[in-house]
Amino acid sequence: MTEKLAIHGGPKTKETPFGTGKRFGEEELQQLREALEQDTLFYHYGEKVKRFLKKFNGMYGVRHSVAVSSGTAAIHVALGAAGITAGDEVITSPITDQGTVIGILYQNAIPVFADVLPDTYNLDPVSVEARITKRTKAIVVVHLAGNPCDMDAIMGIAHKHSLKVIEDCAQSYLSEYKGKLVGTIGDYGCFSTNDFKHISTGDGGMVTINSADEEDYVIAHAFADKNYQRIGTKVARDIHHLAPNYRMTELQGAVGIAQLDKLAGICNKRKEYGAMLTEGLAGFRCLFPPAVTEGATSTYWFYLFRLNTHLLNANVDEFVSALNAEGIPCIRGYIPQPVYLQPMFQKKEAYPGTNYPFSLSDVSYEQGICPNAEEILQTSVRIGISEFYTEGDIRDMIDAIRKVAAFYQKEEGN
Numbered sequence: 001m002t003e004k005l006a007i008h009g010g011p012k013t014k015e016t017p018f019g020t021g022k023r024f025g026e027e028e029l030q031q032l033r034e035a036l037e038q039d040t041l042f043y044h045y046g047e048k049v050k051r052f053l054k055k056f057n058g059m060y061g062v063r064h065s066v067a068v069s070s071g072t073a074a075i076h077v078a079l080g081a082a083g084i085t086a087g088d089e090v091i092t093s094p095i096t097d098q099g100t101v102i103g104i105l106y107q108n109a110i111p112v113f114a115d116v117l118p119d120t121y122n123l124d125p126v127s128v129e130a131r132i133t134k135r136t137k138a139i140v141v142v143h144l145a146g147n148p149c150d151m152d153a154i155m156g157i158a159h160k161h162s163l164k165v166i167e168d169c170a171q172s173y174l175s176e177y178k179g180k181l182v183g184t185i186g187d188y189g190c191f192s193t194n195d196f197k198h199i200s201t202g203d204g205g206m207v208t209i210n211s212a213d214e215e216d217y218v219i220a221h222a223f224a225d226k227n228y229q230r231i232g233t234k235v236a237r238d239i240h241h242l243a244p245n246y247r248m249t250e251l252q253g254a255v256g257i258a259q260l261d262k263l264a265g266i267c268n269k270r271k272e273y274g275a276m277l278t279e280g281l282a283g284f285r286c287l288f289p290p291a292v293t294e295g296a297t298s299t300y301w302f303y304l305f306r307l308n309t310h311l312l313n314a315n316v317d318e319f320v321s322a323l324n325a326e327g328i329p330c331i332r333g334y335i336p337q338p339v340y341l342q343p344m345f346q347k348k349e350a351y352p353g354t355n356y357p358f359s360l361s362d363v364s365y366e367q368g369i370c371p372n373a374e375e376i377l378q379t380s381v382r383i384g385i386s387e388f389y390t391e392g393d394i395r396d397m398i399d400a401i402r403k404v405a406a407f408y409q410k411e412e413g414n
């Protein structure tokens with residue numbers, strides 16, 4: 001017997017409001033006051049960005065990182081520091097934020113999309129290796145929604161073909177892969193503190209520099225600051241190549257110091273809630289919870305599960321509408337379509353009126369190049385996770401999803 005769905009006039013599963021809370025409090029205010037009292041908001045003169053990075057480096061066990069103005073900037077800085085330049089190809093994931101590809105194109109390099117795995121939604125190492133050409137210089141891995149990529153395989157490929165590895169950790173704070181934090185495994189790790197991420201400074205980002213060579217830090221630091229070298233007291237303005245200004249201000253650094261104190265708690269709650277959902281959704285043929293990569297932990301920036309529509313008497317949009325009616329906010333997919341299906345890639349026109357830099361490569365952005373990515377975005381349901389939710393909220397979500405799945409799942413053998 002299945003229960004009558006709310007969408008058909010039955011009782012709604014979630015009657016109580018979801019847990020909420022405030023992300024910013026007295027701690028941030030105190031830090032901001034101190035920042036303003038310095039009478040400078042410039043990172044090089046003040047102490048807040050420096051302290052923010054010191055604290056972040058301590059949490060991550062890295063020697064150096066650079067503070068920047070966004071996650072997009074972080075990835076651009078890593079690419080610039082890695083020496084990515086006009087005509088290079090950079091392999092990345094088609095299921096990601098636009099910020100992953102912006103820096104590639106601003107370096108006049110060419111994004112090449114490899115397919116993802118159907119259960120983790122992260123880059124498939126086999127597809128990555130198949131996309132390597134003589135132009136390939138780097139891989140930007142995206143640890144999607146808190147779930148680490150298969151980094152052993154990625155690093156193995158990178159070493160074999162002498163490629164740089166940049167980790168996009170914008171959605172994956174404190175996620176571990178085989179005992180290491182993501183962002184410390186590749187050459188560079190890139191983080192975002194935009195207002196939607198685990199922690200927020202309004203906008204902002206960080207780049208870890210994981211090589212033992214001090215010079216790599218100097219190069220990355222300069223690339224975020226017009227290629228001015230402002231380390232210690234000396235400033236060098238001896239410009240050899242183009243670099244943007246992506247500096248973080250003292251106000252962002254100040255908020256970041258207070259936010260870092262909350263990060264472990266936020267990640268632990270999300271980890272717990274994601275695991276609860278996966279356990280709670282077991283047992284349906286029509287429904288697949290996201291797989292966490294072997295040897296890894298996920299800190300769930302969001303929760304994306306898949307439906308096997310062949311086993312359902314509903315399409316994904318009907319499933320989503322039924323869940324919404326039960327009181328569970330959710331949407332189909334994460335982004336509407338894989339990044340390469342955007343008009344910009346279809347027309348190969350990043351800069352209006354020219355096909356450069358795409359014209360330097362014979363890369364393909366045809367529909368069908370990443371079948372798993374295309375199918376995932378068509379057949380998945382995304383529900384938000386918040387550290388402010390209660391365990392009761394998660395149980396209600398599970399009950400609602402199970403109720404809707406039980407109603408629409410076809411009888412065995414059909």
Ligand SMILES: *Cc1c(COP(=O)(O)O)cnc(C)c1O
Pocket residue numbers: 070071072073096097098099100142168170171192193194203204205
């Ligand atoms: C948010 C995000 C970015 C970009 O970060 P911004 O701070 O918004 O520029 C890049 N990659 C991924 C995977 C993201 O989620």
